[in-house]
Amino acid sequence: MLKPKSGRPHIILITTDQQRGDCLGINGNNDLETPNLDHLASRGVNFNKAYITCPVCIPARRTLLSGLSPDTHGLRHYQDGVDFDPPATLPGCLRDAGYQTELIGKFHMHPQGKRFGFDNITLSETSNWRPKSPYQKRNDYVRWLQHKGVTQHPHYQGINGNGRLVAPWGMEDSLNWNNWVIEETTELLTQRRDPTCPLFLHLSFFHPHPPFIPLQHYFDRYLRKDLPDATIGEWAPLAPAQGLSADAVAGPFDVEVMRRAKAAYYALINHIDDCIAHILEQWMGIPELAQDPAYILFSSDHGEMLGDHHLFRKSLGYEASARVPFFISGINTEINSGRTNELVCWEDVAPTLLDLAGLEIPECMDGKSLANHVRGETSIKTRDHIFGQCFSAHSNLWIVTDRWKYIWFPKTNEEQLFNLQIDPNETKDLSATAHEISEMRILMAENLSTREDVSYVVESLTPCGNKPPKVFWGDRK
Missing domain, CATH: 3.30.1120 (Arylsulfatase, C-terminal domain)
Structure with a gap:
């Protein structure tokens, strides 16, 4: 394998928020267009049975950062404003080994601005700017908009940040949150990157999490398609529900409303797929990066019920909520590509990436390295089951x-x-x-x-x- 000047491979961790495991084309979705992610997955190891052990944002992201299970890191439900001081973190271990460690996008840790081992975080939890929030005051995306002369609140549509209702993105396409990620990443790669050391880059997209406000042309693409209705189990109720809130967890929901919600959800994923392609094109346009080895891990922090069984949102153990896309690919690396049904979870991300970087895995981490799949080594089954949980109203x-x-x-x-x-x-x-x-x-x-x-x-x-x-x-x- 080729080695950069530093002797270690670059690492790109790409995460989305609230993307179901069946929402990649390569994972059997014939309606959703994700050609760029599909191509990456086809050249790597695609894990069919990847789960989030507490499928809501903050507990999952604690696990991603630290390699600790919810039982170990202590958060088994959604709760803002809770300090977190893990014994080790993925970016901290990589930084100590000489990596430049950068995050662009959503982080959802407390206190906001704490770096947890990142050299730098370019931070925006959501397009919904909350300057009076005790937990989400900082929003670098809004600052970026203001530098471009935009004074309008980016969440002017009023679409609920956890709801099933939809409105198209109404500002110029170039002002979209995803495009901010592209611009910030390009600046990092071309102006802020230290060429003498390997790079760990966490690209953290906050969509397809609501608000469902896709660019119009992506939305139109999926409105024109004959998308299948949500999957309804024999055990789900038959009686219609009236007067539901926009962010209700349990329906039944209006069929047409859910058709638009699915179209918007798919549109947001399609947009992210194109953004990832653009960022990797920028990466490959830099000669020394294009020649260096790099590992790419793609996944999401939990799924979305999206009307299945008349349920919406996340936090549940059902496949739509708890199972996520998860694959490892690379650039200039020898990867034993294929699919595996081994049970994996987000506890495994930090140990895997540290292993691929040639580093020791801290004993405190609960997850297991999956690097043997990447290297084509004899596979040893890491677990016979996964235990998950989430405490909430349900x-x-x-x-x-x-x-x-x-x-x-x-x-x-x-x-x-x-x-x-x-x-x-x-x-x-x-x-x-x-x-x-x-x-x-x-x-x-x-x-x-x-x-x-x-x-x-x-x-x-x-x-x-x-x-x-x-x-x-x-x-x-």
Whole structure:
């Protein structure tokens, strides 16, 4: 393998926010256009079963940064304003090894501005500027707009930042948040990069997270398509819902509203795909970077229910919410390309990238290196299941194996069971009929054996039995 002057490969970590695992063309989505990411994934290792163990923004991003599980880093739900002081971080380890460490985009750590091992962070959590927020006052994107003479608030559309409603981006295309990322990255590569050391660059896009405000031409592209309706399981309710808030978690939702939401969601992903292509073109236009080896890891912090089973947003253990795209590719590197069904999670990102950089993995990290897949070495199965959780109004804990998905709702003591091998879309709940639920209960009990905040008593469990979970819909049928 070629080596840069520094002796270590460059590393590019690209993350999106709220992108489902099935939302890449190469992952079987025939309606979504992601040719650039598809090409990268085809030349690398594509992990089909990648999960977020607490599928909401801040806990997931703590895990990405530190390699720690939610149980270890202490945040099992969404909460702003909580200090974080991990024993080691991915950028900190790389910085100590001589890397220039840079982040551009969303970070969502507290206190805002703390670098956690990055030499520099160019920061914008969202286009929705909140100058009076105690947690998100800083927004470098807005400062960039102001330097261009734009005084209008970029979130003037009023579209909810967690909702299903849609409006096209109304300002000039060149003023879009994604284009800010392109401009800042180009400036880094051409003006601020230290040519004497390797670069660790985290490109952190905040879309396709709502607000759903795509550029008009991308939105039109998907409005013209005959997009399939959301997947509705046999266990979801039939009765229509009225008077729902714009950011409601549980429907049923208006079919036309959800069609527009899916079109906007796909449009935002398509735009990011084009932005990534532009940034990599800039990278390849710099001779020394074009000749150096670099690893690229792409993933997302959680998915989006997008109306599946009449549910919306994230935080749930269902595939649409907890499973994410995850692949490792590269430039001037020898990668044993292909697909794998090994169970992986965001705890694995930091150990993997440190391993690929030739560095020791701190013992404190909970994740496992996946570098053996990249190098084509004999694969050793790292885990037989993944345990996930998120505490909220609809608190849920879940186990996923090669075949089964088990979900427990502690507030109602309900449980669901899905056979992912024959029912990957989780349309039939087998909790009342499959004897395998006993094995999944054992795994759940083992993961909760030292916990005092929840009480998991098998004798008190209520299988949903292919009926709507009361945690979402009460006694509705």
